[in-house]
Amino acid sequence: DQQVKQNSPSLSVQEGRISILNCDYTNSMFDYFLWYKKYPAEGPTFLISISSIKDKNEDGRFTVFLNKSAKHLSLHIVPSQPGDSAVYFCAAEGSGNTGKLIFGQGTTLQVKP
Amino acid sequence: NAGVTQTPKFRILKIGQSMTLQCTQDMNHNYMYWYRQDPGMGLKLIYYSVGAGITDKGEVPNGYNVSRSTTEDFPLRLELAAPSQTSVYFCASSYSANTQYFGPGTRLTVL
Numbered sequence: 001d002q003q004v005k006q007n008s009p010s011l012s013v014q015e016g017r018i019s020i021l022n023c024d025y026t027n028s029m030f031d032y033f034l035w036y037k038k039y040p041a042e043g044p045t046f047l048i049s050i051s052s053i054k055d056k057n058e059d060g061r062f063t064v065f066l067n068k069s070a071k072h073l074s075l076h077i078v079p080s081q082p083g084d085s086a087v088y089f090c091a092a093e094g095s096g097n098t099g100k101l102i103f104g105q106g107t108t109l110q111v112k113p
Numbered sequence: 114n115a116g117v118t119q120t121p122k123f124r125i126l127k128i129g130q131s132m133t134l135q136c137t138q139d140m141n142h143n144y145m146y147w148y149r150q151d152p153g154m155g156l157k158l159i160y161y162s163v164g165a166g167i168t169d170k171g172e173v174p175n176g177y178n179v180s181r182s183t184t185e186d187f188p189l190r191l192e193l194a195a196p197s198q199t200s201v202y203f204c205a206s207s208y209s210a211n212t213q214y215f216g217p218g219t220r221l222t223v224l
Contacts (some may be wrong), residue, residue: 004155032152032211043117043203043215044156089155098163099207100171103155 003027004092006104014112019077021107023090026071029109030092033099035064038087047088048075080111115139119204125222126194134189134219136204138217142214144207147179147188149200150218154164156203162187194223 005024013019014049023033031052036044050057054099057064063076077084087108091101122134126153128202138145148156158171162181176198178190185208191198201220205213 006155009153036215041217043217045215046212049212064159091155093211098161098169099146099209099211099213100161101146101156101213102159102172103148103157105153105155108206 002105003030004102004104005089006088006090006107008107009105010108012110012112013080015082016079019075019080019084019109019111021077021090022111023073023074023075023087024071025073025092025103027094028068028071030102031095032093033064033066033073034091034093035062036083036089036103038089038090044089053058057088064113077109080109082111082113085109085111117204117206118156119202119216119219121219122217123220125224127128127224128194128196130194131190131192132194132221134191134202134204134221136187136189136216137185138187138204138206138214138216139185140206140214141184142206142208143184144209144213145181146205146207146213147187147189148203148205149173151183151200152199152205157201159189191221195224199223 034049035047038044160179196216207213
């Protein structure tokens with residue numbers, strides 16, 4: 001029972017173009033969503049988050065959009081840079097304010113120079 | 114600040130052996146977590162703690178135990194290692210129940 005799904009295992013974009021990473025969830029009780037970035041042999045690092053009361057959050061080149069009715073969120077990276085090449089995980093926080101995160105499978109982004 | 118540190122970085126165990134994965138954070142965070150990541154998969158929560166002396170199970174707790182005697186440390190114990198426990202283990206901490214900071218991981222192989 002995969003409650004958070006990233007259906008695209010990989011994405012390749014040209015440097016300077018937009019990268020769009022997608023994530024779907026099934027549990028309407030999720031109220032906080034996060035994106036993490038992971039380089040090989042390192043732990044995930046926090047990128048950006050969004051509360052369910054918002055539909056957009058922006059931080060520099062990174063913007064997360066949330067569509068609650070569709071149970072869908074997306075991460076936009078503009079412009080993409082080669083250093084953005086990594087695995088991106090979306091995560092949703094379950095109920096109870098314990099910080100228990102449920103992760104998607106990840107999408108490997110390759111940004112070509 | 115060291116952040117979240119994990120030891121060892123790599124370990125090979127034989128079936129039936131036991132070991133403890135160490136996790137320490139120096140950010141005075143109340144919340145700490147243990148995840149495992151299998152190849153091609155996302156992270157799955159094993160155990161978590163919302164403060165010293167308080168622990169609870171996550172999605173995949175079977176075969177593991179934890180303790181939280183101090184704010185800084187959150188060790189994960191494998192009692193009888195099995196091949197299914199071959200994975201990369203990540204420890205994380207957070208000040209509140211939101212943004213988590215991860216350690217570099219421990220790569221465990223059980224043969």
